[in-house]
Amino acid sequence: MRFTVMLLVVMSGCGLQPVEEVEPSPLGSVQQVEPVAQPVEPQMVMTAIARPRTRCGPMKSGDVQRVLSDKTSWVALALNDDTVFCSAIGYGVSFLKVSVPDLDWLAHFNHRANTLGLPCAAAGECTDLLNPESIVQSRPGVEAVEVRVILTEVLRIDMEGQRCSRWLKEAVEAKVRGVQLRHHVDGPVEQVPFEQCQVLAALPQD
Secondary structure (H helix, E strand, O other), X not given: OHHHHHHHHHHXXXXXXXXXOOOOOOHHHOOOOOOOOOXXXXXXXXXXXXXXXOOOOOOOOEEEEEEEEEEEEEEEEEEOOOXXXXXXXXXXXXXXXXXXOOHHHHOOOOOEOOOOOOEEEEEEEOOOOOOHHXXXXXXXXXXXXXXXXXXXXXXXXXXXXXXXXXXXXXXXXXXXXXXXXXXXXXXXXXXOOHHHHHHHHHOOOO
8 A cells, every 4th residue: 555655656746647547348338330221122124125117008919028138348359351251151141240259258149150150240231332341441450349239038929819929039239440230149939828928028128
């Protein structure tokens, strides 16, 4: 006891204040705070479902056409005496033709109809005014050319007989140094169930 009193006197003399010890609160007295979670109500989101448009009006006998694909692509076209020529193969008369090898992958059908066995497009019957020189123009080389390929579905409808036939046709178009080129192929005709034909004929025509 005397030691404690002396220690307090010394601390007071040195300008120090005695510190009261505070005992920590027992764990049981600490209040736990629960996090507040706001309930989230699920909400319905309306999503539009795309449906194909149909043509209006009753179906009639005759041909109905619908474009399935219409694409234009740039190709590098070689123009020389071997790729630009006159040939009667496929036409019965001599036509001015240009080999377009890229049609093997651009087109749906086989457009091979020349002596080289390469796909081609024609400019028209060869004459004194329309001939290979009309395209080569004394400057053979490689030209960047746009080639358009159009694939079309054709339905032939017979309402009275309740019959329907279907085939595909493909047209190729290109212009090379001012000369218009074209080629056309028809696919085989197949018979289509009449109910299926009715659905196909009601689809929009592009």
